[in-house]
Every structure is written in C-alpha cells, then in structure tokens.
Amino acid sequence: MAYDFWYWDGIPGRGEFVRLALEAGAVPYRECARSSANALPDDMQSARKHPPFAPPYLISGEMVIAQTANILMFLGEKHGLAPASYEGRLWVNQLQLTIADMVAEVHDTHHPVSADAYYEDQQAEAVVKAHSFRKTRLPKYLAYFESLLAMPDSWLADGQWSYADLSLFQLIDGLLYAFPRRMHTLTPDYPNIMSLHRRVAALPQLQAYFQSSRRLPYNENGIFRHYPQLDGE
Amino acid sequence: MAYDFWYWDGIPGRGEFVRLALEAGAVPYRECARSSANALPDDMQSARKHPPFAPPYLISGEMVIAQTANILMFLGEKHGLAPASYEGRLWVNQLQLTIADMVAEVHDTHHPVSADAYYEDQQAEAVVKAHSFRKTRLPKYLAYFESLLAMPDSWLADGQWSYADLSLFQLIDGLLYAFPRRMHTLTPDYPNIMSLHRRVAALPQLQAYFQSSRRLPYNENGIFRHYPQLDGE
Numbered sequence: 129m130a131y132d133f134w135y136w137d138g139i140p141g142r143g144e145f146v147r148l149a150l151e152a153g154a155v156p157y158r159e160c161a162r163s164s165a166n167a168l169p170d171d172m173q174s175a176r177k178h179p180p181f182a183p184p185y186l187i188s189g190e191m192v193i194a195q196t197a198n199i200l201m202f203l204g205e206k207h208g209l210a211p212a213s214y215e216g217r218l219w220v221n222q223l224q225l226t227i228a229d230m231v232a233e234v235h236d237t238h239h240p241v242s243a244d245a246y247y248e249d250q251q252a253e254a255v256v257k258a259h260s261f262r263k264t265r266l267p268k269y270l271a272y273f274e275s276l277l278a279m280p281d282s283w284l285a286d287g288q289w290s291y292a293d294l295s296l297f298q299l300i301d302g303l304l305y306a307f308p309r310r311m312h313t314l315t316p317d318y319p320n321i322m323s324l325h326r327r328v329a330a331l332p333q334l335q336a337y338f339q340s341s342r343r344l345p346y347n348e349n350g351i352f353r354h355y356p357q358l359d360g361e
Numbered sequence: 362m363a364y365d366f367w368y369w370d371g372i373p374g375r376g377e378f379v380r381l382a383l384e385a386g387a388v389p390y391r392e393c394a395r396s397s398a399n400a401l402p403d404d405m406q407s408a409r410k411h412p413p414f415a416p417p418y419l420i421s422g423e424m425v426i427a428q429t430a431n432i433l434m435f436l437g438e439k440h441g442l443a444p445a446s447y448e449g450r451l452w453v454n455q456l457q458l459t460i461a462d463m464v465a466e467v468h469d470t471h472h473p474v475s476a477d478a479y480y481e482d483q484q485a486e487a488v489v490k491a492h493s494f495r496k497t498r499l500p501k502y503l504a505y506f507e508s509l510l511a512m513p514d515s516w517l518a519d520g521q522w523s524y525a526d527l528s529l530f531q532l533i534d535g536l537l538y539a540f541p542r543r544m545h546t547l548t549p550d551y552p553n554i555m556s557l558h559r560r561v562a563a564l565p566q567l568q569a570y571f572q573s574s575r576r577l578p579y580n581e582n583g584i585f586r587h588y589p590q591l592d593g594e
Contacts, residue, residue: 178455179508193455201454221434226414226427226428232465240473240486242497243498256486257473264477276412
C-alpha cells in the first residue's frame with residue numbers, strides 16, 4: 129500500500145529529506161499536494177487522532193506521522209534505510225536531528241526576525257545573520273560531520289548508507305546552491321563530506337528520481353535560497 | 362547503573378527537559394558538569410564512537426546519546442515514560458520535536474542574528490523578533506497544543522503523562538518566566554494547557570526535585586530569559 133505524503137508544493141524544503149528516503153528505498157508513495165485536488169492546509173486541519181503541527185507528514189493507513197526526523201525514523205526502520213541495531217538507529221536519529229538544527233539555521237539566514245514576513249522586509253537583519261552563519265556556524269557543523277567520516281568512502285553509520293547520508297547529501301546540495309562562494313572556499317577542507325555528496329548523487333537507486341520532474345529545483349521560496357547579498361567568500 | 366548526564370552548568374536550558382524525565386522516572390543519574398572536575402567541552406571532545414555535536418548528552422555504558430528528543434525517546438522506552446505502543450511512541454516523539462522547534466524559536470527571540478554574540482549586541486533585532494514571536498508564533502503553537510487536550514484532565518498521549526507532558530510543562534513554565542505579560546493575556550484562552558502545567562507541577566514524583574538545588578532557577582544566560590523590553594501584552 130502506498131503512503132500518502134503531504135508537503136507544500138513548489139519547493140524541495142523539508143519534504144525533500146523524506147522524498148529522498150522514499151525514492152532511494154523504492155517505497156511507493158503519493159505526492160498528495162501536487163497530485164490531488166485537496167489543498168494541504170485543508171487536509172491538515174481535518175480531524176485526526178494525531179494531527180501534525182506542520183508539514184511534512186506521511187499517512188500510513190490510520191497513522192499520521194509528522195516531523196521530518198520522526199517520519200525518517202519510521203521509514204528507516206520499516207524499509208531498511210537505517211541500521212538494524214537499536215544503538216545504530218538512535219545514532220542515525222541523533223544525526224538527523226543535528227542536520228535538522230542546521231537546516232533551521234539555514235532557513236533563518238533569510239528569515240532572521242519574522243517567519244511570516246518577506247525576506248525583502250528583513251534583508252538588513254538577514255545580512256547580519258548570514259554573515260554569522262557563514263563565518264561561524266557553517267564551518268562548525270561541517271567540521272563535525274567531516275570528523276564522523278574517517279575515509280573518503282565512509283558512510284555515517286555501519287559502513288553503508290542510511291537516510292542520514294541522504295539527508296547530509298541534501299543539506300550539502302542545498303548549501304552549494306545557496307552559498308556557492310562560501311562553499312567554494314570551505315569545501316576543500318571537508319573532502320569526505322564532499323565525497324559522500326558525490327556518492328549519494330551517484331546512487332543507482334536515485335538516478336531515475338533525479339532525472340524526473342518529481343525532484344524539484346531549488347528556488348527563492350524554499351529553505352535553501354540563493355541571495356548573492358547573503359553569500360561571500 | 363546510573364547514567365552520566367552532561368549539560369552546561371548554571372542554566373536549566375535544554376538539559377532541563379532530560380532532567381525532568383530522569384527525576385519523574387526516579388532514574389539514577391549523575392549531573393557530571395556540576396559534580397565533576399571535568400569540564401564539559403573536554404569530555405565532549407574525547408574520542409567516542411558516536412560523538413555529540415552539542416550537549417545535552419547521556420552516557421549509558423559504552424553508548425553516548427545526544428539530542429534532547431533522542432535522549433528522551435531512549436529514556437521513554439526504557440523507563441516507561443512513553444506509551445507502550447510503537448504508534449504512541451512515534452506520537453510522543455513527534456510532539457517532543459514540535460516542542461523543540463518552539464524552544465529554538467524562544468531562544469532566537471533574544472539571539473536573532475548571531476548565536477555567538479551577546480544579546481546586548483543584537484537587542485534591536487531581538488525586539489523585532491520577539492514581537493513577531495509574541496504576536497504570531499506563540500499563539501499558533503499554544504492553540505495547537507490546546508487542541509490536543511480535549512479536557513482539563515487530559516494528557517498528550519494515552520490518558521497518562523509521558524515525557525512529552527513534562528516537556529510541555531517546562532516549555533510553558535519557561536514562557537511564564539520569559540514573557541509574563543504576554544502569557545497573562547494569552548493563558549485564559551488555553552485552559553487545558555494551563556491545567557497540564559499545574560498537574561505536572563504537582564506530580565508527587567517531582568516534589569523532592571522541585572525543592573532541591575538540582576532544579577536550577579531561570580536566568581538571563583539560558584533559553585528562557587526575561588527581558589522586559591522583549592515582553593508585552
């Protein structure tokens with residue numbers, strides 16, 4: 129039975145972390161907000177036992193599962209996209225939550241003072257926030273993930289890829305789009321992260337997806353936005 | 362065997378969500394950064410299989426578990442602080458992640474543009490951020506949690522308290538400290554949340570803790586800070 133997957137249409141966003149796991153695991157799903165006449169907020173507000181606060185969310189029979197890391201934990205265990213051991217699954221969940229923290233910081237570079245106002249209305253604050261992110265937070269996170277990858281062919285857990293590797297790929301991919309100048313300066317220091325990015329990009333399981341219209345391009349409505357004034361060497 | 366628990370000394374912070382679960386579950390633990398000669402960063406940087414990016418983290422034998430929600434999921438399952446069913450545990454994890462999102466937004470009200478600079482150096486931006494938080498985000502989150510509590514004696518899952526209820530208590534408690542004027546205006550609209558706050562405050566399992574020096578007071582170094590200029594009706 130295919131899952132119903134709900135996320136805002138038109139942006140990769142947080143939904144993309146779930147999509148990569150579904151696609152790499154060859155898990156059947158319906159992209160509901162793109163294929164259905166039902167609008168997302170209407171669906172979300174319909175009566176359910178366990179309502180989500182926000183998309184993305186996944187519907188599996190009577191179950192509704194929200195929060196990106198929670199969805200991935202569910203999919204990881206059920207579809208072999210996470211280590212088999214309990215300790216390994218906790219580790220992958222811990223990594224996913226650290227990736228989620230960094231994703232939230234990336235979002236806040238263009239929305240530092242109000243999630244509900246336009247970027248253009250908080251651009252001065254965004255310049256300050258993005259500078260701090262590029263200078264301090266970005267290299268701190270990258271150094272952490274690089275430290276977990278001992279060799280150029282390392283994965284984050286158990287010697288094979290898990291959903292956390294797919295998510296780290298997506299994070300790096302988005303950063304390359306949003307901050308190309310800063311990433312050009314930094315990436316030579318993080319060769320094993322960049323190797324992981326290339327190896328996920330080349331996974332046979334993902335080639336059809338990457339070439340399809342299901343993989344949405346980055347744009348300036350999503351989390352990873354390219355504003356030249358927020359980038360720098 | 363007691364867990365080793367590591368978190369910055371001197372603030373409740375994210376560590377408090379873990380402490381409440383440990384204390385309410387009568388789980389033995391050592392508060393290492395407060396009782397040990399070892400400084401926290403030194404411990405964190407020591408070689409481990411699964412190093413944390415940041416505190417809090419818990420050490421159980423050879424296992425190191427970081428990220429607040431991940432620690433709570435581990436404790437919840439092992440010590441009966443979460444529903445017994447898999448679906449129930451996913452639901453409680455989902456709630457915890459939504460609470461974590463709100464905690465991050467509270468932190469950002471006083472640190473909107475740089476996590477590494479002082480509040481005093483970003484006060485103008487903080488005033489804008491806090492206004493947006495008080496006006497839009499705070500009532501949106503509160504309305505969500507209120508909608509999950511059907512009656513004044515409801516808990517978030519399964520008719521009995523779980524670690525998510527302890528965390529919602531801590532979130533509300535911190536908001537009452539940080540934004541007393543705004544909460545005074547808003548709380549009449551959320552009677553079931555406020556009932557949950559009172560019922561956790563009165564849990565017999567937590568009375569000794571609340572009266573001990575282990576329960577740290579809020580202050581202006583933590584996540585929940587009271588700056589009058591960031592509050593308002």
